[in-house]
Amino acid sequence: MTRPLSARLALLAAAALVGAGLSQSAVLTPASAAAAPTADVTVNANEGDGTIPSTGYGLNTAVWDGQMNSATTQGLLSSAGVGMLRYPGGSYGDIYNWQDNTAPGGYVAPGTDFDQFMGTAKAIGAQPILIANYGSGTPAEAAAWVKYANVTQGYGAKYWEIGNEIYGNGYYGDGWETDDHASKSPTTYADNVLQYASAMKAVDPTIQVGAVLTLPGNWPDGVLASGDSADWNRTVLSIAGSAIDFVIVHWYPSGSGAQAALGEPAQLTGELAQLRQEIAEYAGPRASSIHVALTEMNSNVDEDTQPDALFAADAYMTALEDGAFTVDWWDTRNGPGTISTAPDGATDFGDYGIISSGTCVGSTCEPAANTPFPTYYAISMLSKLGRPGDLMVGASTDRELVSAHAVRQANGDLAVMIVNKDPDNSYTVNLNYAGYTPSAATPTVYTYADEGTAITSARQGTSASQTIAPYSVETVVLTPQSNQFSALSAPGTPSVSQVSATGATVSWGASTGGSVTRYEVEQQYGTDSQLLAESAGTSATLQNLVPGTTYTLNVLATDQSGKLSEPSDPVTFTTTTPASSTCAVDYHLTAGWGSGYVAAVTLSDTGPNPIDGWTLTFSFPSTGETLGSGWNANWSQSGQNVEATSLSWNAQLAADGGNSQSIGFVGNNTGAYPSPAAVSLNGTVCTTTYSD
Structure with missing residues (x-):
């Protein structure tokens, strides 16, 4: 500290x-009981986030x-x-x-x-x-x-x-x-x-x-x-x-x-x-x-x-x-x-510890020493x-005030932790699964309720539905149907090479524990998985990728009965912008202060025809980025998409890089502010460089 x-x-x-x-951070508004009685949680056990x-x-x-x-x-x-x-x-x-x-x-x-x-x-x-x-x-x-x-x-x-x-x-x-x-x-x-x-x-x-x-x-x-x-x-x-x-x-x-x-x-x-x-x-x-x-x-x-x-x-x-x-x-x-009061009425002592020291501020005293x-x-x-050693897997929710995390445990059970951040409303949580079929047994549910003095456990609800109280944490532990999983080990952590604007080569360590029929390379896409390639060996060439796009991949092995192994650790990479294009852009961060930054952008026409009037577009990679102000262009933002259009005096770009135009903007950020992976000019993805 x-x-x-x-x-x-x-x-x-x-x-x-x-x-x-x-x-x-933007303030989250608690949902009313009428507007948000349910939440959908989706778990994809084929999307691995490492152990x-x-x-x-x-x-x-x-x-x-x-x-x-x-x-x-x-x-x-x-x-x-x-x-x-x-x-x-x-x-x-x-x-x-x-x-x-x-x-x-x-x-x-x-x-x-x-x-x-x-x-x-x-x-x-x-x-x-x-x-x-x-x-x-x-x-x-x-x-x-x-x-x-x-x-x-x-x-x-x-x-x-x-x-x-x-x-x-x-x-x-x-x-x-x-x-x-x-x-x-x-x-x-x-x-x-x-x-x-x-x-x-x-x-x-x-x-x-x-x-x-x-x-x-x-x-x-x-x-x-x-x-x-x-x-x-x-x-x-x-x-x-x-x-x-x-x-x-x-x-x-x-x-x-x-x-x-x-x-x-x-x-x-x-x-x-x-x-x-x-x-x-x-x-x-x-x-x-x-x-x-x-x-x-x-x-x-x-x-x-x-x-x-x-x-x-x-x-x-x-x-x-x-x-x-x-x-x-x-x-x-x-x-x-x-000393202050939390939204649920509890006294907050301003103590960053997890265990009480049992001391006082004025006449206000903490609980007895060693009280959790x-x-x-x-x-x-x-x-x-x-x-330790259990596999974290993909989980998502459709409610801002409900978060979820999931783990495939070493014994094959699947545990789903649900956090209800709403101080006023219970949620009926609908549980959905990919890559995992729970048994019909009543799940064991661990609960830490608002200001509780212990974690409780009970068999309650079903694998499809649970009710979570306001301001509480629940972990639902589900047993699998029998004979669901392959005995194959997860493939080794993938590595990526030969990354281009539209392709890459991914390699991984062989799965052990039996005969592998094929390997599947799958893109994490929310909690959906998209098959990008199959291979009989331990590498695959990915094609038809989108320039300037970030991909996160897992590799899974398939055995002779068609069952999948656990997913490998994930690997993330970003495709490049085209090595050859009819436009070129340099994107340059010139200043920053934690909650904002300044970016200078230089654009050129490298094609054979001159341009009279241009529109530059890109997307902020982070939802926490917003456009503040800009110069030398008409700047606007819609969602995460940013657009800059030329002014009368800088609309001309000469062919073959004969001249360039310099524009820029002030960005605001809450949290991350990565540079856009690709910038387009009049709809064409440009060769983009990032200087400091």
């Missing part, structure tokens, strides 16, 4: 560290929490299924000395040193993710920590972050993170990451090292400091990409109220996709092996009440489905802050949906 040391010192009085995110990592369900722990290693804490975290613990605690990572368990300028509780923390991690079966002190530490100090942890003690600590929120060191004007280096630029940080990684891996080459980035659409993404030619992410990736194994991002979306916050998990898909694009573009040849860790997350709204629990359940699964290998909630205990808050039960519900 990110605040100045003065705020951190307030922890002595059990006040919380709080962070501020800058993205915003749940053993590190997936993570949590932050902090050295100011004197109960962090108590038997009570260990029991609660073990019961919740927490698989990763982050230490020593947010911004404390940049002032913490692991050797003497001190954090100059901050408070460290007794009983919280590294060995004691590792005792808790081992007791609950969680892996640690450790913050090497960048702000006031050195590469040698970090390397000594690695040596002590993995050579001396044999802990096998695999994941190491280099600093916490280093972009908050004041370089961009807002400073909460300690950074004692003479230069606080992203270049300096990246250069030092190389030194940290080298020193740490010299001690234990098996560790993985992570560098700090910012999530697209969140400050200071896109911001250029004076004298810089690139923003934080591009600079760090370009310099340190050769040495890192993962990147670290944090997410505090700061919705204006509960209903806005509950709509924000949907932003993660676009933001993480854009982050992956940045890694691919800037990190060099090792880009495909660099993973993403979401090491801090909280809604910043109604933190100890049901809205934050609903946010947590939805956001955890969204981030994991979109490729994060860990999602680490902020925080285990944090202490009360500002609703967010604790939200994390506990994740293990009812799926455990």
Whole structure:
């Protein structure tokens, strides 16, 4: 979490560290009972989103929490299924000395040193993710920590972050993170990451090292400091990409109220996709092996009440489905802050923890120490949906206030988690399936109700219909009809090569466990799957693809009886624009500030005939992008489609690239803002380049 040391010192009085995110979200309006009595949920078990990592369900722990290693804490975290613990605690990572368990300028509780923390991690079966002190530490100090942890003690600590929120060191004007280096630029940080990684891996080459980035659409993404030619992410990736194994991002979306916050998990898909694009573009040849860790997350709204629990359940699964290998909630205990009332009438203590510290603000006191808050039960519900190694599969709903996630469990059961974000209305949920036929048995349903003090379970409803109460989370566990699935293993993770405007080659590892009749390459299309190719081998050539279009594919194997294997992990790629066209466009982002950006567009006629009057069109890839204002053209937007038409003085484009016209616009964004994959001029898809 990110605040100045003065705020951190307030922890002595059990006040919380709080962070501020800058993205915003449109407010969701609760449906009336008459208008929205039902919701349709569709699950496609043939659309795979990868398996749940053993590190997936993570949590932050902090050295100011004197109960962090108590038997009570260990029991609660073990019961919740927490698989990763982050230490020593947010911004404390940049002032913490692991050797003497001190954090100059901050408070460290007794009983919280590294060995004691590792005792808790081992007791609950969680892996640690450790913050090497960048702000006031050195590469040698970090390397000594690695040596002590993995050579001396044999802990096998695999994941190491280099600093916490280093972009908050004041370089961009807002400073909460300690950074004692003479230069606080992203270049300096990246250069030092190389030194940290080298020193740490010299001690234990098996560790993985992570560098700090910012999530697209969140400050200071896109911001250029004076004298810089690139923003934080591009600079760090370009310099340190050769040495890192993962990147670290944090997410505090700061919705204006509960209903806005509950709509924000949907932003993660676009933001993480854009982050992956940045890694691919800037990190060099090792880009495909660099993973993403979401090491801090909280809604910043109604933190100890049901809205934050609903946010947590939805956001955890969204981030994991979109490729994060860990999602680490902020925080285990944090202490009360500002007192308020949640939409369901519950008292919110402003405590970002999942377990009560039992302290007070004035005359208002939290529940007794160690009482779980609703967010604790939200994390506990994740293990009812799926455990490490289980397959996440496609799920969708037709209601804005109802979200769904699905997992095909190792025993063949299918679990569907439904989140009702409506504080007033129950929904009758109609369940639909593709790639899975449930048995007629009455499902087992796990429920966490509004402000509940436990997760309940019962056999209720049917595989086709369930009723979910307001502000609640339900997980429906269904058994399959017998002999439904192939014994073949899922094909290996696909890779894509030879990508062109209209084609690509996809390859994958062979399925095992029996004889394969054929492989099917299927496009994820919502929760429908579209067959793109079949192959008797382990590769296929895709043809007739659409230029400038993003595709996500799974591969499935078919056995001799016609049964399908589980789907492979997904692979995503974007077709190029045509190598040869009668027009050319350069699309150039010139500035950004997290919630908006400026794009300059240059267009040319490269065909044999001149153009007198032109219309340029493209589509915003993200629903969170809107057109603000523009210049040198008549600009308009309809849905996600943008159009710019020529003015009288710039309507002429000479043949064969004889001249060009420069136009541009200001865009607004809530969350992701990827550049359009294709731009057309007078209906023709142009050869498009993207410069920075």
